[in-house]
Every structure is written in structure tokens, then in C-alpha cells.
Amino acid sequence: MTAVSTEIPQRRELVTELPGPRSRELAERRSAAVAAGVGSVMPVYVARAGGGIVEDVDGNRLIDLGSGIAVTSVGSAAPRVVEGVRQQVGESTHTCFMVTPYEGYVDVCEKLAEVTPGDHAKKSALFNSGAEAVENAVKIARYATGRQAVVAVDHAYHGRTNLTMALTAKAMPYKKGFGPFASDVYRVPTSYPFRDPEGMTGEQAAQRAILAADKAIGADQIAAVIIEPIQGEGGFIVPAPGFLSALAAWCKDNGIVFIADEVQSGFCRTGAWFASDHEDVVPDLVTTAKGIAGGLPLAAVTGRAELMDAVHGGGLGGTYGGNPVACAAALGAIETMEAEDLAGRAREIETIIGDRLRELQATNPAIGDVRGRGAMMAVEVVKPGTKEPDAELTAAAAKRCHEQGVIALTCGTYGNVLRLLPPLVISDDLLREGLDVLADALSPKG
Numbered sequence: 001m002t003a004v005s006t007e008i009p010q011r012r013e014l015v016t017e018l019p020g021p022r023s024r025e026l027a028e029r030r031s032a033a034v035a036a037g038v039g040s041v042m043p044v045y046v047a048r049a050g051g052g053i054v055e056d057v058d059g060n061r062l063i064d065l066g067s068g069i070a071v072t073s074v075g076s077a078a079p080r081v082v083e084g085v086r087q088q089v090g091e092s093t094h095t096c097f098m099v100t101p102y103e104g105y106v107d108v109c110e111k112l113a114e115v116t117p118g119d120h121a122k123k124s125a126l127f128n129s130g131a132e133a134v135e136n137a138v139k140i141a142r143y144a145t146g147r148q149a150v151v152a153v154d155h156a157y158h159g160r161t162n163l164t165m166a167l168t169a170k171a172m173p174y175k176k177g178f179g180p181f182a183s184d185v186y187r188v189p190t191s192y193p194f195r196d197p198e199g200m201t202g203e204q205a206a207q208r209a210i211l212a213a214d215k216a217i218g219a220d221q222i223a224a225v226i227i228e229p230i231q232g233e234g235g236f237i238v239p240a241p242g243f244l245s246a247l248a249a250w251c252k253d254n255g256i257v258f259i260a261d262e263v264q265s266g267f268c269r270t271g272a273w274f275a276s277d278h279e280d281v282v283p284d285l286v287t288t289a290k291g292i293a294g295g296l297p298l299a300a301v302t303g304r305a306e307l308m309d310a311v312h313g314g315g316l317g318g319t320y321g322g323n324p325v326a327c328a329a330a331l332g333a334i335e336t337m338e339a340e341d342l343a344g345r346a347r348e349i350e351t352i353i354g355d356r357l358r359e360l361q362a363t364n365p366a367i368g369d370v371r372g373r374g375a376m377m378a379v380e381v382v383k384p385g386t387k388e389p390d391a392e393l394t395a396a397a398a399k400r401c402h403e404q405g406v407i408a409l410t411c412g413t414y415g416n417v418l419r420l421l422p423p424l425v426i427s428d429d430l431l432r433e434g435l436d437v438l439a440d441a442l443s444p445k446g
């Protein structure tokens with residue numbers, strides 16, 4: 001059992017209605033001070049969090065199956081993260097690596113070279129958010145190849161900045177009203193086994209994508225293909241075996257930079273250090289964020305040294321990129337993943353979740369598909385006997401979970417995917433309890 005620094009009792013306990021009185025007061029203040037465009041899933045306000053529990057300001061303890069959207073894999077306020085932050089924050093909070101550099105940034109880049117896929121020479125540049133990492137990966141690919149076109153896939157999510165919105169597939173809530181978007185971005189089909197033609201192989205899906213790219217742009221014009229090895233916001237879509245490797249091989253054969261966006265799937269979340277590892281794919285560039293630093297804002301582009309070094313001096317940067325406190329947090333988080341074999345723990349979580357959801361699927365026709373890897377699992381919810389997305393039931397089921405004190409998130413192009421992203425340090429008991437609530441919420445009587 002992983003030590004939980006906040007010593008929060010690891011059990012679900014509702015002591016008021018949700019939201020409670022203090023949360024309601026905060027909601028009032030929020031409505032007068034926070035832009036309406038900033039949404040929140042839960043109506044409660046957090047006091048503290050740790051392990052598999054989030055405790056709100058009214059003393060309610062909720063089971064966390066969201067990890068703050070795949071961020072607190074090591075748990076919120078994880079001991080080694082807190083210790084690293086405590087030591088660093090008293091020494092310096094910021095000096096700007098582009099002005100006066102510091103060891104923590106180098107430490108993190110050395111660690112990234114070690115844990116990311118491939119045993120080739122790698123270098124990294126650090127940023128603050130996943131979108132910033134994606135923006136810079138595209139910059140590096142364009143610079144290194146001298147080409148401009150970038151290929152993204154259906155159901156992709158890459159961020160909320162202008163270029164990453166262009167790369168992202170779903171209009172609402174991410175893109176509507178924010179155009180025009182960056183140019184030279186093209187979209188091709190991905191591998192979506194649940195919705196692809198029956199029996200389509202990964203190789204066939206790759207050929208479909210390659211043909212579309214060749215006809216729409218031409219391989220010799222393409223700087224990069226960017227893809228999430230397991231698609232997150234688009235619906236926790238695990239491509240058919242062979243898809244990623246065939247796409248990566250085509251990129252290699254045509255001088256195209258293969259960018260794996262592992263912002264959501266990286267850092268032990270899927271039962272390996274990175275989701276690319278499951279397919280033995282070695283990306284040219286990898287973007288990371290979320291789980292990298294246990295909740296502190298940090299992101300990175302890690303890639304082939306010759307690609308990363310192609311950019312002229314001063315071409316990469318940003319004021320806060322690789323903040324020293326965030327770097328200290330990352331070293332604590334990565335140490336936790338290593339010391340506690342959290343990739344192995346994610347595989348255990350996959351078994352617990354997968355077994356329970358498939359058992360449920362056997363008696364609940366609204367569950368069209370159970371999929372995912374590690375602690376990145378999901379159900380796709382459909383109208384019984386069809387593949388027609390049922391976004392209404394999905395939202396209602398998520399709401400029921402929230403009312404029962406379980407933080408569950410939805411996703412998917414059609415809004416019909418319930419996803420499970422528990423902290424990798426959650427106990428089996430809490431996880432099973434959360435799954436019971438989810439099962440009940442999804443049942444027709446639920």
C-alpha cells in the first residue's frame with residue numbers, strides 16, 4: 001500500500017448533500033469572479049486529495065476515478081512529490097532556464113531520455129502544458145524537415161491553442177467559434193476497431209490513412225504525423241494491432257516525423273511507461289505532460305537528438321518552461337513510478353476494471369464496447385442492440401456517479417464514452433466500490 005502523505009481516510013463518505021453548504025458558497029463567489037467558459041464536472045470544491053480520495057470543503061470524501069484528467073497517477077500530494085517540491089520551493093521558485101539554468105531541468109531531461117521509447121540518443125525541451133508541447137513538437141518537425149504539412153487523425157485531441165485546435169477533431173466544446181485555425185493541417189481516418197468495418201486489420205486501417213494522406217497532400221510534403229497511441233478525449237480508442245507500427249514505418253520511409261502524443265497515455269498510465277511501448281513503436285518525437293509531475297504543470301518534447309538539435313539556438317523556449325519546482329515534482333513522481341512499479345500496478349488495475357466491465361457488458365446491452373489499457377479504461381455506451389451512440393445515458397450515468405460520490409469522466413467524439421482514470425495508487429477496495437457505483441449508474445434501473 002502506497003503511503004498517502006495527506007493521510008486522508010481512504011474511504012468514500014458523504015456527510016452532506018452534494019454540493020454541501022461551503023461548496024455552494026464558493027459556487028456563488030465563482031459565478032461573480034470566474035469566466036463562464038471555464039467549466040467544471042463536479043459541483044463540489046476540493047479541500048485536499050490523496051490516494052484514491054478527493055475530500056471536499058464540506059468534509060465529503062469522494063472516490064477519484066479521474067485523477068484530474070489523468071494527471072495524479074502517483075496520487076495528489078504524493079509523498080516524494082511533496083518532499084521534492086518542499087525542498088525546491090524554499091531555494092528558488094523561478095529563475096528562467098533561458099536566463100540562469102539549473103540542474104533540475106537537466107535531471108528531468110536525462111530521465112526522459114531514459115524512460116521514453118527507444119534506445120537512441122534523445123534530447124528534450126520542457127514546457128508547461130500538453131498543448132505547448134504539441135505546438136513545439138510540430139515546430140521542431142517543420143524546422144527539421146523543411147516541410148509544412150501536418151497530418152492528424154479522426155477523433156484526435158491535442159489541445160486548446162490555435163494550432164492544437166486545428167489538430168483536434170471535435171468542434172464542441174473545443175473549437176466552435178475560435179477560428180480561423182492554423183493552416184497546413186490535414187485529417188485522415190484512424191483505427192477505431194469498434195466502428196471500423198468488421199474484421200479491418202491494423203495494417204488495413206493504416207493503408208486507409210496513408211492513402212488519404214498521399215492523395216490529400218503527398219508524402220513528400222508532410223513534415224509530421226501526430227497521433228495519440230491511445231486516443232484520450234476522442235474516446236479511449238485503442239487502435240487495432242499493427243496500425244501504429246505500419247503508420248510509423250510509412251513515416252520513416254518518407255522522411256516524415258512520427259510524433260506520439262502521450263500527454264494522456266504516458267507515464268505508466270496504460271501499464272507500460274508509454275502506450276507506444278505496447279506496440280513496440282519508437283516515435284521520433286514524444287510529447288508528454290499530465291502524469292509527468294504529479295500535478296505540477298510540466299510538459300516536454302523528447303526526441304531523436306538530431307531532430308531536437310536541428311532548431312537554431314534560441315528557437316525553443318518560453319518563460320516558465322521547466323520551472324524548477326515542477327521539475328522537482330517530476331523527479332519525485334518518476335521516482336515513485338519506478339520505486340512502486342506503477343506500470344505493473346496499472347496492469348493490475350486493468351484486470352480489475354476490465355473483468356468488472358466485461359461482466360457488466362454480458363448483462364447490460366447499453367455497453368457496446370469495453371476497451372483501454374492499464375488504468376486508462378472505458379465503456380462506449382450505445383442504444384441497446386445497435387452501435388448508435390447514447391450520449392444521454394452516458395451523461396446520466398456520470399451524473400449518478402457524481403451524486404453517489406464517485407468522480408467519473410466522460411469523453412468521445414459522440415459524448416458516449418465513460419472513462420476510468422483512477423490514480424495508480426488507489427486501493428483495490430476503493431476501485432471496486434467505484435466500479436459498483438458505475439455499474440449501478442449504467443444499469444437500466446440506475
Ligand SMILES: Cc1ncc(COP(=O)(O)O)c(CNCCCC(=O)O)c1O
Pocket residue numbers: 069128129130131132134157158159160228232233261262263264265289290
Ligand atoms: C493527448 C493530449 N494531448 C494534449 C493535451 C493538452 O494538454 P493541456 O495540458 O491540457 O494543454 C491533452 C489534454 N487532455 C485533457 C484536456 C482537458 C480540457 O482541456 O478539456 C491530451 O489528452
